[in-house]
Amino acid sequence: SQTIHQWPATLVQPVGSPLSLECTVEGTSNPNLYWYRQAAGRGLQLLFYSVGIGQISSEVPQNLSASRPQDRQFILSSKKLLLSDSGFYLCAWSKIATYEQYFGPGTRLTVT
Amino acid sequence: QKEVEQDPGPLSVPEGAIVSLNCTYSNSAFQYFMWYRQYSRKGPELLMYTYSSGNKEDGRFTAQVDKSSKYISLFIRDSQPSDSATYLCAMRESSGTYKYIFGTGTRLKVLA
Numbered sequence: 550s551q552t553i554h555q556w557p558a559t560l561v562q563p564v565g566s567p568l569s570l571e572c573t574v575e576g577t578s579n580p581n582l583y584w585y586r587q588a589a590g591r592g593l594q595l596l597f598y599s600v601g602i603g604q605i606s607s608e609v610p611q612n613l614s615a616s617r618p619q620d621r622q623f624i625l626s627s628k629k630l631l632l633s634d635s636g637f638y639l640c641a642w643s644k645i646a647t648y649e650q651y652f653g654p655g656t657r658l659t660v661t
Numbered sequence: 662q663k664e665v666e667q668d669p670g671p672l673s674v675p676e677g678a679i680v681s682l683n684c685t686y687s688n689s690a691f692q693y694f695m696w697y698r699q700y701s702r703k704g705p706e707l708l709m710y711t712y713s714s715g716n717k718e719d720g721r722f723t724a725q726v727d728k729s730s731k732y733i734s735l736f737i738r739d740s741q742p743s744d745s746a747t748y749l750c751a752m753r754e755s756s757g758t759y760k761y762i763f764g765t766g767t768r769l770k771v772l773a
Contacts, residue, residue: 555704581759583761591765592749592763592764592765592766593705593749593763595760595761598759598760600759606759608760637702639704639705643759643761647693647710647712648693648753648755649695649707649710650695650707650751650761651707652697652704652705652706652707653704654703654704655702655703655704657702
């Protein structure tokens with residue numbers, strides 16, 4: 550069966566510090582991978598998606614970036630965090646054939 | 662107009678009640694429809710997945726898709742306090758995009 554991992558689970562970072570969130574998927578090959586942000590009381594905002602190694606599509610340019618160095622690894626980064634980057638970050642993967650999408654446990658980021 | 666509309670609730674029901682959760686959408690190209698359950702501070706969990714129109718049943722859960730009305734529903738029978746969560750609908754087209762469009766979620770409270 551497939552499993553998706555995210556770490557860290559919780560992160561408190563000062564404004565201006567860098568960020569690296571990691572997501573890995575087990576039990577499947579060549580998944581489509583996604584990063585979402587969920588602000589309190591609001592819907593899911595798509596940040597990035599990837600259909601293959603090194604292939605990243607950005608929906609929200611801002612100060613975030615994503616990379617996919619391996620087939621089942623997706624990384625979300627920032628060089629300098631802003632207060633507005635606080636939120637719940639979710640990684641997801643989807644099946645190619647059926648489009649079912651599965652989410653990881655999330656990382657709660659607080660920028661202080 | 663948002664592509665997907667979902668009543669935010671909260672919806673409070675007594676234990677044992679039948680719960681009806683709904684989403685409307687505007688894009689007639691949507692073919693894949695999903696319902697997620699999200700507990701507080703957790704990642705969304707895929708509950709039901711439906712392709713095109715029709716009904717799908719899984720235990721106490723039934724998903725319905727009416728493409729002619731652009732309306733999808735999730736029914737929960739014999740609701741339990743453990744069903745208290747936020748329910749998100751999601752949908753996507755069959756081709757031409759990798760994006761999923763989400764509703765903002767309905768908060769459900771099942772009272773013991």
